[in-house]
């Protein structure tokens with residue numbers, strides 16, 4: 755089994771983990787509903803992409819409501 759060749763000092767560890775932090779998300783604004791969305795993704799609130807309706811939001815909401823009822 756491999757063994758570490760050198761002792762890792764606390765400074766070594768900290769220098770390595772300095773890059774582990776989460777980056778800030780660059781959120782865009784949906785042109786239709788104005789909510790924050792990720793770029794190159796369908797708006798989850800109104801179901802549009804590039805001003806085009808691609809998701810039937812009403813149908814999806816109905817389905818999730820029915821699924822919630824079934825669970826009870």
Ligand SMILES: [Zn+2]
Pocket residue numbers: 784785786787788789797798799800801802
């Ligand atoms: Zn939207």
